[in-house]
Amino acid sequence: MPIYKRCSRCGKRILSGSTCPCVKQRHREYDRYTRDWRSKNFYGGKEWEMARAAVLDVDGGIDVYLYMTEGVIAAADTVHHIIPIKDDWERRADIDNMMSLSSDTHSMIEQMYRKNKGEMIRKLQIMIKEYRGQREDGGI
Numbered sequence: 698m699p700i701y702k703r704c705s706r707c708g709k710r711i712l713s714g715s716t717c718p719c720v721k722q723r724h725r726e727y728d729r730y731t732r733d734w735r736s737k738n739f740y741g742g743k744e745w746e747m748a749r750a751a752v753l754d755v756d757g758g759i760d761v762y763l764y765m766t767e768g769v770i771a772a773a774d775t776v777h778h779i780i781p782i783k784d785d786w787e788r789r790a791d792i793d794n795m796m797s798l799s800s801d802t803h804s805m806i807e808q809m810y811r812k813n814k815g816e817m818i819r820k821l822q823i824m825i826k827e828y829r830g831q832r833e834d835g836g837i
Contacts, residue, residue, distance in 0.1 A: 736782055739789055748778045748790040757832065758796035763802055765824045773797035779804060779821045795823045 701710050704717035711717050739745055753773060760771040775798045780788055787792040798806065809817045 707738065714808065721747065721800050723733065733783065735786070739782065744790055744816060748792065752776045752792055752795045755779045755792060755796050755829065755832075759797065760799040760802050761796045761828050762798055762821070765828055771802075773799055775800050776820075777803050779818055781810075795827070798830075 700713040702713045703709070704711055704719060706723065707717060709717055709719065753776060756773065758773055760769075760773045762773050763783040764767045772828050777798050778789070779794050779796060782789040785794075806817065806821070
């Protein structure tokens, strides 16, 4: 006897382990009405790939925020735009506008942006400048 579940979006009864057809429709609607195609194309392109690799290299592959706030060395797997590209498209590949983070730290910073974006941007700009200055001086 098959097991069924309810789709959390439309409430339709579907076979457990399968995907409701409304999900495909939701993605289609998001692509058509909401998605920022310019950003999507940038993040899928060579320019981003090269900038991301350069930032990870400059930062030594560690989570800069964790290191500067707690002294903890953790591997970075994400590169964060300090000033988001939707706010300043011209700085999308500017290494001085990016920092290496772990995915957990990145999520935390995005939450902080929702509370006080301007203050967090200023803190991160100061932090990255100080961190990279220390690396150049051989302190890190």
